[in-house]
Amino acid sequence: MRILIAEDDTIIADGISRSLRRSGYAVDCAYTGLDADTALMTGSYDLLILDLGLPKLPGLEVLKRLRSRKSQVPVLILTALDGTSDRVKGLDLGADDYMAKPFELAELEARVRALTRRSAGTTPLIELGQLSYDQVGRVALINGQPLDLSARELGLLEFLLTRAGRLVSKDQLVDHLCGWGEEVSHNAIEVYVHRLRKKLEPGGVRIVTVRGLGYCLEKPQDEHARV
Amino acid sequence: MRILIAEDDTIIADGISRSLRRSGYAVDCAYTGLDADTALMTGSYDLLILDLGLPKLPGLEVLKRLRSRKSQVPVLILTALDGTSDRVKGLDLGADDYMAKPFELAELEARVRALTRRSAGTTPLIELGQLSYDQVGRVALINGQPLDLSARELGLLEFLLTRAGRLVSKDQLVDHLCGWGEEVSHNAIEVYVHRLRKKLEPGGVRIVTVRGLGYCLEKPQDEHARV
DNA sequence: CGCAGACTTACAAAATTCTTACGGTTTCTT
DNA sequence: AAGAAACCGTAAGAATTTTGTAAGTCTGCG
Numbered sequence: 001m002r003i004l005i006a007e008d009d010t011i012i013a014d015g016i017s018r019s020l021r022r023s024g025y026a027v028d029c030a031y032t033g034l035d036a037d038t039a040l041m042t043g044s045y046d047l048l049i050l051d052l053g054l055p056k057l058p059g060l061e062v063l064k065r066l067r068s069r070k071s072q073v074p075v076l077i078l079t080a081l082d083g084t085s086d087r088v089k090g091l092d093l094g095a096d097d098y099m100a101k102p103f104e105l106a107e108l109e110a111r112v113r114a115l116t117r118r119s120a121g122t123t124p125l126i127e128l129g130q131l132s133y134d135q136v137g138r139v140a141l142i143n144g145q146p147l148d149l150s151a152r153e154l155g156l157l158e159f160l161l162t163r164a165g166r167l168v169s170k171d172q173l174v175d176h177l178c179g180w181g182e183e184v185s186h187n188a189i190e191v192y193v194h195r196l197r198k199k200l201e202p203g204g205v206r207i208v209t210v211r212g213l214g215y216c217l218e219k220p221q222d223e224h225a226r227v
Numbered sequence: 228m229r230i231l232i233a234e235d236d237t238i239i240a241d242g243i244s245r246s247l248r249r250s251g252y253a254v255d256c257a258y259t260g261l262d263a264d265t266a267l268m269t270g271s272y273d274l275l276i277l278d279l280g281l282p283k284l285p286g287l288e289v290l291k292r293l294r295s296r297k298s299q300v301p302v303l304i305l306t307a308l309d310g311t312s313d314r315v316k317g318l319d320l321g322a323d324d325y326m327a328k329p330f331e332l333a334e335l336e337a338r339v340r341a342l343t344r345r346s347a348g349t350t351p352l353i354e355l356g357q358l359s360y361d362q363v364g365r366v367a368l369i370n371g372q373p374l375d376l377s378a379r380e381l382g383l384l385e386f387l388l389t390r391a392g393r394l395v396s397k398d399q400l401v402d403h404l405c406g407w408g409e410e411v412s413h414n415a416i417e418v419y420v421h422r423l424r425k426k427l428e429p430g431g432v433r434i435v436t437v438r439g440l441g442y443c444l445e446k447p448q449d450e451h452a453r454v
Numbered sequence: 455c456g457c458a459g460a461c462t463t464a465c466a467a468a469a470t471t472c473t474t475a476c477g478g479t480t481t482c483t484t
Numbered sequence: 485a486a487g488a489a490a491c492c493g494t495a496a497g498a499a500t501t502t503t504g505t506a507a508g509t510c511t512g513c514g
Contacts, residue, residue: 022481042333044250044340069341150491165373166364171249188493190471211470211501212378216366219373377502415504417460438459438512 001116001158002026002043002176006036006062007051007078012101016049017179019105020112023138024151024158027179033057040066043175045073047116049108050095052079052086060089067094074115078103113138126161129220130203133161142203152177153196160207165219167210228343228351228363229253229271229389233263233289234278234305237407239328243276246332247339253362253385255403260284267293270389272300273351274343276335279306279317287316294321301342305330353388356447357430360388369430379404380423387434387444396441 003025007013010031017027028043030036033054040048040062048066052059063075074096079086087098096118097111117124117135126133133140140147140157149157155177160168170189177192178184193215197207206218230252234240237258244254255270257263260281267275267289275293279286290302301323306314314325324338351362360367367374367384376384382404387395397416404419405411420442424434433445 038333041337042331069337070344152492163364165366166361167366169249169251172251175249184493187471187495191473191493194472194474208373209471209501210376210378210381213365213381216364216373379503411504414460414506418462418504421461421463436460 001046001155002028002179003047003049003112003116004028004030004036004039004043004045005049006030006033006039006054006059007049008032008054009051012051015105016108019109021179022151023109024153024155025112026155026175026177029179031055033059033062036062037065040071040073041069047112048073048075049112050075050077052077052090060086060093063090063093063095074118076108076111076115126164128161128164128217129205131200131205133157142200142205147199147203149196149199152192153199156192156196157200160215160217164217167214167216169214172214228273229255230274230276230339230343231255231257231263231266231270231272232276233257233260233281233286234276235259235281236278239278242332243335246336250336251363252339252343253365258282260286260289263289264292267298267300268296269393274339275300275302276339277302277304277322279304287320290317290320290322303335303338303342353391355388355391355444356432358427358432360384362389369427369432374426374430376423376426379419380426383419383423384427387442391444392446394437394441394443399441 001024003020005013005016005020005027007016007029008031013029013031017029020027028039028045030039034056036048036050036054037057039045050059050063054062059077059079063077066073066075075094077087077090077095077098078101079090079098080101090098096115099108099111113136124134124136126135130143131140135158138154138158140149140154156173159173159176170186173189173192174184174186177189193207200207208216208218210216228251230247232240232244232247232254234243234256235258240256240258244256247254255266255272257266261283263275263277263281264284266272277286277290281289286304286306290304293300293302302321304314304317304322304325305328306317306325307328317325323342326335326338353360353362357370358367362385365381365385367376367381383400386400386403397413400416400419401411401413404416420434427434435443435445437443
């Protein structure tokens with residue numbers, strides 16, 4: 001799950017990105033409107049957190065361009081202005097949510113969870129064999145027992161789950177788990193998978209290796225094939 | 228999602244294809260206009276990235292033929308010429324977008340996303356008898372059971388499937404399965420086929436040998452011929 | 455028959471992945 | 485604030501699997 005933060009105040013941007021990374025999101029930061037615009041064209045994101053008071057290119061313009069490209073990426077607007085005019089403009093231009101500064105990190109995270117779920121599809125709950133995953137709460141259960149996953153493991157599981165039964169390459173994983181400047185080796189991915197497998201094992205959920213190509217989260221066999 | 232890149236400059240073609248593969252697309256390359264034309268007739272693609280300055284057969288001609296076959300594949304034109312005349316001609320002939328070289332890979336990717344989004348609704352699922360293949364997820368199922376294929380086998384199957392019922396030569400296979408400077412003997416192909424056949428057998432899918440010419444993936448017999 | 459192309463099988467090198475262990479950090483506790 | 489615990493990524497060797505070749509057999513065809 002990849003998020004772009006467009007915010008010129010580095011203190012704030014840093015605080016948010018840290019907090020989100022700790023939760024297992026891949027986060028990129030853009031400190032000007034132009035950078036944000038470029039980043040949005042370049043990469044694919046699951047959410048944009050957008051400050052309206054950006055240098056080089058106003059936040060509203062970034063949003064406008066984004067939507068004119070027919071992108072449906074959810075946008076969470078951030079602003080110090082408490083006048084409703086910008087808020088209205090933002091929502092008109094297709095923003096999905098709005099927060100006035102100052103705000104609680106906790107609340108931000110809650111809204112992020114709510115917004116990223118939409119993009120992940122319409123199912124708030126993914127079930128796979130004995131495993132169930134709540135996309136909003138970001139909690140995985142095996143037979144009702146909550147799984148204790150690290151941020152990375154959660155990110156990995158989330159990515160695999162939303163693509164269950166499909167082949168996922170290591171490069172794709174790197175792209176979705178790591179933000180800029182924090183690329184990670186393929187070996188790291190192998191280690192994540194190893195650790196996640198151990199935790200998934202008791203639930204009978206399997207991550208299948210496809211040598212040379214990547215991994216694939218095994219979909220449950222049809223019911224009558226049960227042994 | 229399958230993309231064909233028609234571009235004679237191998238450096239560029241390679242760069243683009245790598246970048247797109249990384250994003251999860253299946254990419255084929257054609258280095259001459261003739262090859263592109265052939266590929267478009269034999270394979271099925273969701274997008275064509277077309278350089279206008281192609282040897283053997285001009286890009287515009289490739290586009291013209293494509294449209295004269297009533298194909299609606301989206302086309303993104305690439306050209307070094309900055310005169311508008313070619314651009315206009317291209318758009319007249321039914322190209323969907325246009326980029327002048329040099330360009331940013333980033334922007335190209337953005338446009339590719341925009342163009343492929345449209346056709347996203349089309350089913351990327353190929354069905355052949357008891358075999359079904361998800362082109363995006365790159366997973367083959369026989370009666371719902373996932374097939375365990377190696378990278379080579381999957382590449383081979385993919386190639387044959389997208390050309391089901393058509394003759395495919397060993398040379399074509401060598402070209403498609405091997406990257407630059409890593410040619411492989413015809414015998415190797417025979418071995419691949421042998422291994423793939425074994426795995427396909429339980430699904431009743433057959434690869435027919437055409438002596439001296441190549442192989443052909445048998446299209447499903449008519450329904451009442453089922454045994 | 456005899457040949458060329460295709461099929462099989464076996465095998466060993468090459469490539470990829472798994473697993474474990476270990477510092478460097480960050481986070482949580484006391 | 486110090487210590488403990490958890491987390492993360494790297495490194496390195498072990499364990500696997502894939503892959504191409506070689507060599508022999510089979511088959512269709514002239």
